[in-house]
Amino acid sequence: MRKSKTAIQSTENSPSAYPVGEEYGIIKKQLIRYAKDIWGETLKTVFSYAKTYKWPIAIALLLMFVELAVELIQPLVIGKIIDDGIIPGDTGTVWTWGAVMMGLALAAFLSGVTNSFFAAHAAHSFAFDLRAAMFRKIQSFTMSTFLRFPQSGLLTRMTSDITMTSNVLYMSLRIMLRAPLAAAGSLIMAFIVNPKLALFLMIGVPFLVIFLVFMVRKGVAMFGRVQRRLDRVNRVVQENLQAVRLVKAYLRGAYESSRFTKVAGALRSDTVSAVRLMELILPVLLFVMNVSLLAVLWFGAQEVRGGGAEVGEVVAIVNYALRMTGSFSMFSFIIVAYSRAKASAERMEEVLLADGGTEEAERGSGRQPIGDLRFENVSFTYEGADKGVLHDISFHVKPGEKLAIMGATGSGKSTLLNLIPRFFEPTSGRVLLDGRDIQEWPLKDLRDAIGYVPQQSMLFTGSIHENLGWGDSEAGLDELEEAARKAQIHDSVERFPDKYGTRVGQKGVNLSGGQKQRLSIARALVRHPSILILDDSTSALDVKTENALWKALEGERATMLVVTQKVGTAAGADRILLLDEGRVSGYGTHEELLEQSVLYRQIVESQSAHAGEVNGDV
Known part of the structure; x- marks a missing residue:
């Protein structure tokens, strides 16, 4: 220009x-x-x-x-x-x-x-x-x-x-x-x-x-x-x-x-x-x-x-x-x-940048706990809540014992179980595993020792084989089938056209409630856990199937914590923990609670009356 x-x-x-x-x-x-x-x-x-x-x-x-x-x-x-x-x-x-x-x-x-x-x-x-x-x-x-x-x-x-x-x-x-x-x-x-x-x-x-x-x-x-x-x-x-x-x-x-x-x-x-x-x-x-x-x-x-x-x-x-x-x-x-x-x-x-703590699955020592579980004056309050959920809870479950946990809705049963795998930390008190505070256990060792079956059965999209293997990715088909037999689901799986290769829809939509519960239990058993946590996980099972399940689990060496509303299930446990509004209302065997706990007797009487009504109708 x-x-x-x-x-x-x-x-x-x-x-x-x-x-x-x-x-x-x-x-x-x-x-x-x-x-x-x-x-x-x-x-x-x-x-x-x-x-x-x-x-x-x-x-x-x-x-x-x-x-x-x-x-x-x-x-x-x-x-x-x-x-x-x-x-x-x-x-x-x-x-x-x-x-x-x-x-x-x-x-x-x-x-x-x-x-x-x-x-x-x-x-x-x-x-x-x-x-x-x-x-x-x-x-x-x-x-x-x-x-x-x-x-x-x-x-x-x-x-x-x-x-x-x-x-x-x-x-x-x-x-x-x-x-x-x-x-x-x-x-x-x-x-x-x-x-x-x-x-x-x-x-x-x-x-x-x-x-x-x-x-x-x-x-x-x-x-x-x-x-x-x-x-x-x-x-x-x-x-x-x-x-x-x-x-x-x-x-x-x-x-x-x-x-x-x-x-x-x-x-x-x-x-x-x-x-x-x-x-x-x-x-x-x-x-x-x-x-x-x-x-x-x-x-x-x-x-x-x-x-x-x-x-x-x-x-x-x-x-x-x-x-x-x-x-x-x-x-x-x-x-x-x-x-x-x-x-x-x-x-x-x-x-x-969320604060409040994160979980690090640090390398474990490979030590397998034997399952001696003790709660010492444990209380818990959710973050931001004004009212506590658990108050001064104490009990002891020896290795291989079965503890049934009973209580009304909102009494703190699931919250108590969530403290064992350290989903939450106690507000006060201690949870001991084999005499050692669970906060001192490496997270990998702790959770590898736990078989957890939540209240709401959750299955993932994939085959039944993949869902069971989710409990232990190195488990072979024989181990998966053995766990399924104990969970009383093997015969049902064998009747499916593709057997263990059968695809599970999103959240198990193509399975019944009882089938999902039993598959969830089998997934937990595949882990060969020292502690087996069943959070009201047999509610969809009929009496015959549930009885067969408990009989099959008698050979397990795991310490069991079972949330249940059924007196029949609780009566077969070594101990019963009765919760009422987050506090221990009773702790002992079925016979001991019948003598000591008014609340437990009311539960037994209400279920006996209901059973009588059902039998009378029949």
Whole structure:
């Protein structure tokens, strides 16, 4: 582009050029300071997982700068073609610089394609590592820490929140960083071409910076609320799908639909409010930039008529103004994306930096406890609860003995059992295993010695063989079949078409309640545990099958703790622990409790009366 000596001097010596540079530097520092304030530790925590891919990210950024450089050079080339080629009528110059433009366009195209490859690799690898880290962290939670997070919230964090942040990383490497850089670069290039006209583009920039900072702050808060609403929607859906049989049995479909509509409506309302606020960004940006563009055209025409500027310079300035307008038009999308990513990153940080303790399955000593279990004045209160669940519990179970635990709903039976594998720590008192505080046992040794059958039978998607092997991955088929025989499920499995290869649906949906309970018991027996915990795990079994189960378990050397509501089951135990509102109401044999405990006699009499009524009806 041909530039007069006067124009060059005005570029170098214009008193306005330096204040503009200083103002741009101040704005840049403010933006950097604000970015640190917005992201802070969240950026360090969540996006630290992208450091592994610093080279793909660096290459993607380098290629993005190549695209940006081409974008900023093109208006200069266009001005050169106009001033040196079209106006003088020099077709050779037009063709020469036209070829240069084509070469630049080809370089930008190849850079863009290659950039996409590296950006996608970095973003998706980052998402994989972050998701794996989140899952490992959740697996390491103590039960107290785990219960602080709703399951639906953890699910949202593991899916949509991670997707949101990885998309932002990808888009940052492709276009998000290029947009503000293109706007700033276009402004700088405009000052290089003609500082006087470029001033008109600079007028609205401080206002736009303040406006965008305000909108980002509002956006982060509003989209954080949107993600929390999404958690609630996921929770309602999860509960409904888990209880689908109950919903259908009680014809509660309409009620569940109205409940879903309510929470989904709240999500819609907050999302619409957030999006509407973000939609204000584009009109404001376009208005300010179009006013600046009109000023450039107006005063540019005057400069051309007065000889203070050339046509090519005005065209180049207008081109840069259009590029700035295009970049600013993307800011609404960028702010929405970054606001949602910031909200998602904060939610993931809550998990990654969650305090309250984690479980480390440290290497065990290989020592197998013999199963001597003692509770000494144990009390327990859940975190954040005002009222304790267990109060001053003491009892002793010798190796190989069977303890039946009875009590009304909410008396603390399951909580007591959860203290043995150290799902929770006692608030006071001690739990001793073989005379040693269980907190001193390596977690691996402790839990390897326990066969645990929860109150709600849980099976995993896969074959019956895989589900039984989940108790001991090294167990052979003979061991699995032996455990199934003891659990009284082997004959049922043999009747399935694929026997132990039969696929189990999600949570065992294709099995009966009794079959799921017996498979869960077999899975625990595969471990050859020193302590067998059965938390009301025979409730779905008929009397004949349950009696056969207890007879088969007589040969087990395990210390058994059995939660039951059946007097017949409790009577066959060595000891019975009777709980009432978290306190020991009775402890002894069946005969001893009949003599000593009024509550136990009431339970026996109520079940005897019920049995008599049933027999009479029959």
